[in-house]
Amino acid sequence: MKITKDEVQHVAELARLEIADADVEKFARTLADILEHAESLGRVDTTDVPPTAHAVEISNAFRQDVVAKHLENEAALGNAPESEAGSFVVPKVIE
Amino acid sequence: MTPADLCGLTMHEACDLLKKREISATELTDAVVERIRNIEPRIDAYITVTDQSARRQAEAADEAIRAGNAGPLAGIPVAVKDLICTKGIVTTCASKMLEAFVPPYDASVMEKLNNSGAVMVGKLNMDEFAMGSSTENSGFKITRNPWDLSRIPGGSSGGSAAAVAADMCLGALGSDTGGSIRQPASHCGVVGLKPTYGRVSRYGLVAFASSLDQIGPITRDVTDAAILLSAIAGHDPRDSTSVDRPVPDYRAALSTDIRGLTFGIPAEYRDAEGMDPQVSSAVEAAVRTLTDAGAKCVDISLPHTEHAVAAYYLIAPAEASSNLARYDGVKYGYRNTEAGGLKQMYNRTRSEGFGAEVKRRILLGTYALSAGYYDAYYKKASQIRTLIQRDFAAAFTRCDIILAPTAPTPAFQIGEKVDDPLQMYLSDIFTLSANLAGIPGLSVPCGFARGGLPVGLQMMANHFAEADLLKAAYAFEQAAGINGKKPEIAEDTA
Numbered sequence: 001m002k003i004t005k006d007e008v009q010h011v012a013e014l015a016r017l018e019i020a021d022a023d024v025e026k027f028a029r030t031l032a033d034i035l036e037h038a039e040s041l042g043r044v045d046t047t048d049v050p051p052t053a054h055a056v057e058i059s060n061a062f063r064q065d066v067v068a069k070h071l072e073n074e075a076a077l078g079n080a081p082e083s084e085a086g087s088f089v090v091p092k093v094i095e
Numbered sequence: 096m097t098p099a100d101l102c103g104l105t106m107h108e109a110c111d112l113l114k115k116r117e118i119s120a121t122e123l124t125d126a127v128v129e130r131i132r133n134i135e136p137r138i139d140a141y142i143t144v145t146d147q148s149a150r151r152q153a154e155a156a157d158e159a160i161r162a163g164n165a166g167p168l169a170g171i172p173v174a175v176k177d178l179i180c181t182k183g184i185v186t187t188c189a190s191k192m193l194e195a196f197v198p199p200y201d202a203s204v205m206e207k208l209n210n211s212g213a214v215m216v217g218k219l220n221m222d223e224f225a226m227g228s229s230t231e232n233s234g235f236k237i238t239r240n241p242w243d244l245s246r247i248p249g250g251s252s253g254g255s256a257a258a259v260a261a262d263m264c265l266g267a268l269g270s271d272t273g274g275s276i277r278q279p280a281s282h283c284g285v286v287g288l289k290p291t292y293g294r295v296s297r298y299g300l301v302a303f304a305s306s307l308d309q310i311g312p313i314t315r316d317v318t319d320a321a322i323l324l325s326a327i328a329g330h331d332p333r334d335s336t337s338v339d340r341p342v343p344d345y346r347a348a349l350s351t352d353i354r355g356l357t358f359g360i361p362a363e364y365r366d367a368e369g370m371d372p373q374v375s376s377a378v379e380a381a382v383r384t385l386t387d388a389g390a391k392c393v394d395i396s397l398p399h400t401e402h403a404v405a406a407y408y409l410i411a412p413a414e415a416s417s418n419l420a421r422y423d424g425v426k427y428g429y430r431n432t433e434a435g436g437l438k439q440m441y442n443r444t445r446s447e448g449f450g451a452e453v454k455r456r457i458l459l460g461t462y463a464l465s466a467g468y469y470d471a472y473y474k475k476a477s478q479i480r481t482l483i484q485r486d487f488a489a490a491f492t493r494c495d496i497i498l499a500p501t502a503p504t505p506a507f508q509i510g511e512k513v514d515d516p517l518q519m520y521l522s523d524i525f526t527l528s529a530n531l532a533g534i535p536g537l538s539v540p541c542g543f544a545r546g547g548l549p550v551g552l553q554m555m556a557n558h559f560a561e562a563d564l565l566k567a568a569y570a571f572e573q574a575a576g577i578n579g580k581k582p583e584i585a586e587d588t589a
Contacts, residue, residue: 008458015416015461016423016438017454018446031459033517038405041475044482051477052484054306054336055533056293056558061335075199079427088425093437 001036003028098126102262103581106171106319107346109265113160113170120160120170124153124214127172131216131263134584137244139236140258142177142187144217152214159212168326169212174264176255177218178225179310180299181205188301189233190223192428192448202299203334204268204310204327211326216264220254223450224419225275225303227251228519229512232452237509240282241582242548246506249279255313256283261584266314266323270300272307273407274501274526277538280313281501281551284540284580286568287313288320291558292533293338295324296331304414305336307407307530317539317569321345324561340559348562349569351388356567358385359395359494367400367524371504377542377550378500381571385498388574390567395493397486400528402479407527408520409463409476415453416460422448455516480531487532491557496567499525501538501551525553535561539568540577 005024008031012019019027073086082089096112101123104112112118128146135141149172156170175181178188180198182205187193201209208215222232230238230253238253240246241261248257252269256279259267269276271289280287288311295310302308312323325346330339360382365375386392424430424444431443449457463472490497502522512519529536534555541552552571556564 007462011458011462011465014465015457016420016441016445017449017457018442019454023451027455027458030455030516031462033515034408034459034520035462035472037517038409038472038476041402041405041409041479042471044399044402044475044479046475046478046482049478049481051474052480052531053477055480055484055531056291056336056338058293058336058338061332063332071199078199079196081424081428081430081432090425091434091437091440 001032001039003032003035098129101126102130104265105315106168106265106322109171110168116160120153120156120214121150123170124149124172124216127216127264134261134263137239137584138241138257138261138263139238140220140254140261140263141174141217142189142220142235142254143185145184145215149214149216156212156214166210166212168208170214171266172214172216172264173208173266173268174217174219174255174258175205175215175268176221176252176270178221178270178301179204179268180301181215181218184218186218186301188224189221189235190448190450190453191234192422194429196427198299200299203296203331205299207327219258219267222251222253223453224301225251225270225272226415226452226456228274228278228522230254231509231513232450234450240506241584242284243506243546245508246548247282247509249282249506251275252313253279256280256285256287259283259285259313259315260582262581266312266319268310268327269313270308270310271530272303273411273530274523276311276313277526277536277551277553278502278523280538282506282549284549285313285315286317286320286537286539287311288324288537289529289535290324290328290561291535293336294328294535294559294561296329296334296337298331298333302418304411305418306414307411317565317572318346318349320537321349321565343562345562345565348566350566351570351573353385353567353570354389356390356496356563357494358390358392359490359497360392361395361397361400361490361497361499363397363400364499364525367503369503369521370500371544373544374500374504374550377544378552381541381552381575382498384574385571388570393494395490395497397490397528399479399482399486403483403528403531404521404524406476406479406483407523407531408459409472410480412456412460413463413473414460416457416464419453419457452516483528484532487534495556495560495563497555499553499555501525501553505544505548505550529555534558535564537564537568539572541575542577
């Protein structure tokens, strides 16, 4: 299993991460180690085995659609790096 | 009673003394805060010490005890892992990303602890975003094992386990996604319980891998684990995966009569790679102790064990890569303020806010979910998860409790595995299957290896069979008689 530097940079881009050139090789090596270990899964016959995403049997949890008390606007914005007029402020989107 | 005696009490002993008014909550809390002050420079278990609010809570507890309307944990000093949201108290996840995050609400477990009268003395160190097995991935400090300061306390709830072992709180909450309560409990010689998925609300628990995460107690003995679990368990409409089932009185279920329980010993765990012979012999001795106490033991098989690590380390990072997308520098947390536009702000915020292991897991998870690799990695791992669940379902037709080591070795040296993540991941071999299957697991001290390092025995039970699990662990604890041994830590007298 080999992961190229370009593959690391491609995945980093998808995940909105910047990886410094000095670190790319280390990430490539450790990711390759882990994925190589995971190759063993390919030997297990999983024909007709459904995937599990949730370990305990429960059905969908519904609730009444009623207005209830939730976080006040001010509290919700309290941790925002920047806010204005009750809204989150972000840097300009269109460059 | 000396301050050292007070700090060394179990929760149930302290409850009795408080009820009889032989000690006061303020006296107990002051002793614990003083103990933290004295030995924190050696252990580094805490990220935040909340001594002032703890004092107020202790005074309120004394008042409630006098008035006769005290909750079940009134006046008991506890601490929680720093990924459980505490209203008005910084909650960092041991990450630079959340270094200044002050939650506007309490996690459900915090509401429950507050309502029970517990005194919260602080927030505990951990691997950043709970990703790690040694607490070395904390963005702030490295916690040391109270039994040997050159060794790791385990992780990711390393601060919780170390604080309980070092008498820096009477009990603690941790969280367990792949062993993060049980493995540090094992390494620090304390009891750690990961409940069934859905037994405890995850509302207000900062998410790592949502289908695996569960909050649970880390305590000095099994009785305390039962008490603390009763205090935090139960259905919560704010966590749609929490299960609506009655919460039994777990303490009332404790008994030394385990003649009705059958214990299964998986063949695959015996021959696992990298097993330390001293851990093997401690676990074998534990099996003899249980047999002598009247337990019936049978051999069982969990054939897909060898694939658990690989399946887990695709599923958990995949879920993490999705969960951690929320850290974008907009709603809360760190933001790079020098970026030119939105996308650059995202990239720089995340690159500067996350540590190396968190980035590695995000990369791994993104890779496993990305086009062209989804079927081979994420889907395949999710199918293996089904097979692992079926292994457990079959095993529980033959036994009530599965016995295993908690970790393949005693606590390793600080720095020993930091450069080899795969080796670090492989040390989770015995614990992460329980998360994949959603079943409860518990680690109870079962002996000591060379250098006086604690070894933990793991017990696992079927979904929602925590009462059986605690009963089995209690019977073992009473029969083994190794509780009460404490690490020796020199106090820095300030």
